Amino acid sequence: MKSPQEEHGLSETGMVKSLPPEFDSSPKEGLRIAVVGKGGSGKTMVVATMTRVFASIGNLRVLAIDADSAVSLPYALGIEVDRTVSDIRNQMIENPQARREARDRHISLLISDILKRGQGFDVLVMGRPEGPGCYCAINDLLKYGIETFSRQYDVTLIDCEAGPEQVNRRVVSGVGIMMIVTDPSMRGVRVAGSIWEVARKDEQLKSTHVGLVINRLKAKADDGLIAESAARMGLEVFGRIPEDENVEHWDSAGRPIIDMPASSPSVEAIRGILRAVVPGRLSL
């Protein structure tokens, strides 16, 4: 019986063999951070700001992945993206020639073709998830390609869809850190709780450090109730990010928030959270 890969004219082993020498396929323990949470809680802002913080260190290879089909990370990073992983998928579905290309060239190389480069970081946009029909083999292949590809980086940051769906579908399996972002509303905390419920039961996330990030705290607001709910759920609080008028100004002017002053309260808070949760020797 044919394997799903063969079914689609894609030979897994063939592709592994054709991995070019400049691609280091040895499993590298790069840091992978996924950012999840309720819609509008600040996931993209957090990922964009973490990207800038890691990029500013200077000697790290940093990859920012927009895994949200409502693409917005590139704008926050000031990058124009013309092709997405979903375009590769569609091409492979529709075009046998493209499928052959995926077989002859390593899938990681196809992914690197659509990569955009920023200052000190690269950006990969996933685009829309699979359309009608089951293209499991192609999706598995892409997942494999992205995993292989992200091994080239010291740090990979993933901006996820709102809600628990991508945790459910294991899009983020194996990440080292998962940040669940919430605004200071109880609704946000409930969504955070539903994501935490899925994450804590997932075998593939059992060594992932999961924690809550409370965003948009007003100066005098008390987050005691939120911290209490988190404690009741057994969910660690990674830290807090204040309401930052720079974010609002930059966003409403359509300027990439990555260009905000480094002294902006949100940038400082996110740097502080990373210092607390990133293991090891990064000088953040």
Ligand SMILES: Nc1ncnc2c1ncn2[C@@H]1O[C@H](COP(=O)(O)OP(=O)(O)OP(=O)(O)O)[C@@H](O)[C@H]1O
């Ligand atoms: N700390 C903050 N201070 C002020 N405004 C903020 C802050 N964090 C986020 N915002 C604003 O909140 C809005 C939502 O932020 P963002 O787009 O990052 O959320 P999201 O979780 O990625 O949303 P979506 O679920 O739609 O992808 C934006 O308009 C952003 O400017």
Ligand SMILES: [Mg+2]
């Ligand atoms: Mg977003």
